[in-house]
Amino acid sequence: MELRELECFLVLAEELHFGRTGERLYLTQSRVSQLLRALETRIGARLFERTSRRVALTPLGESFLAGLRPAYDALKGTVEEAREAARGVAGRLRVGFQGTADGRVMAAIDAFQRDHPGCAVDITEIPLSDPFGAVHRGEVDTAIVLLPVREPGLALGPVFSRQRQTLAVSVRHPFADRSSLSAEDLADCPLVAPAGTAPGYWREAQAPAVTPGGRPVPRGPLVTTLQEGLTQVAANRGGMLLCRPTADYHGRGDITFVPVTGLPDSALGLVRRRDADTARLRAFAAAVAAAAEAR
Template sequence: MASVELRETEIFLVLAEELHFGRTADRLRVTPARVSQAIKKQERAIGAELFKRTSRSVQLTPAGKVLQEGLSAGYRQIKEALSAAAAAGRGITGELDVAYSAAWCGTLVVAATDAFRAHHPNCTVRIHESPLLDPIGPLRDGSHHIQLIELPIDEPDIINGPVIFSEPRALVVPLGHPFAERDTVSLEDLAEAPLITVTGQPQYFVDHHYPRRTPKGRLIRRGPSTTAWQEVLALVGAGKGVSPTCARAAQYYSRPDVVYVPFRDAPLVEYGLLWAATSSTPKVHAFVETLLETARAQRAAPPPQA
């Protein structure tokens, strides 16, 4: 099928879906006149009217409905074949290992993976949860090709991709702690309780998320440290201290012995994409674009009804 014919088929199918010349033109980034010309050309070739047009509406004729049903599946197959061929030409084949740090990152990665597979069926995507201990290690040894994780990460052999989203912070505290009765807490409150921290991360990362002093310079005491998030929650629940986290953790890690109290003055937690310089391949960049598009679509979607 020639490219012109394929484009005219696309115009017909989009108009059959939209039933509006202006919306069809906007969606395909052509002029309404181009849409009209393409439809008239097809009607002349078929010898039948495909759409009934009035000043108020556009409707498929019986011949148009038959053509729509016959073309839809074939057009989809052609587009998928062209996409697969283009992907193979760009090296978007083989396997791609994508990692995420937090559960809310995983939700976005799964959605992006579904979209990526639809466009690049010859590339197998495997999804992993990145370890809290040495999360950059799998990028360096090639076990993971790309990762969505909390920032900052500043390593000479790791490429920082775009920041995907930012989230407010909260302090997870034991049930019954005085902070648990508050609506919000302040960074200055960190001087009032031992801070449970994580290890195995770069020191600048630890200092950023687990500061040693408050903004006014008061010392923040160190409590126990661990390499697992569930252990952080267990230590907090046992009354061993408090720990900062993303406020969204309350939706994913609810426990009867802890309370998540929002910060009123803490900076947002930024989440961004990382990949090793040695893994800067077409399929990595294609996944980055897909994840960005998925994140934009999720932000634009209306909130779910209660």
């Protein structure tokens, strides 16, 4: 069995288009057709139904895909692990972060690069409104995001920086003079909330629709970035829940941060795709855990 034939089948099963499959594999359409015919000859049956208008998996093709995908991913992972073991922790690691790459994040990156000078680290901000998309799409290798994380395709760990929540409000807001708030007080303040493609459970955790006692919380502006949210807060268009370190980092004269009791602590976590467990990622996770423990 030729590995290239299997790769061609897997990509064609995703694209269902010979032209796009060829583009992804840097092959001509005729070469894609040739590889597919060779695979179907080995198996002894058609894996795709092909007409001038559409390409679709046959029932046998569906079954073959279900069995092949995990086996191919495991084989690819084994080869990658062997390659990394041979050359050590090297290459390039792309790290995403939400909002702020603060002292905790930078301490972990500095420690990782000190211990693994052969591995370069690219640092990329990911939108507040899309905490997991860049990891799912392979745009970053790992990301530090706000919890909760309930994505079946992502692995979580370590979890760190559990902190009490604060409510960011304009200095003109009635809450600005309060020394603290209860979660029930949120019913009297529209909450700035993440927009976009973030999962519903995650958006609810950052801007709950109801208080723990069941009182509805008014919905404030929808934003895609932390800075956009803080600008809405400064304009007195709503409050925004933030952890204490983020509040301290973004201190400014037109916003005050009031502690809130009765809410779960905020926490950060490192996420990666479950099918992307590499030596680089394991070493970086260890650096994050060590930096968090040191602080």
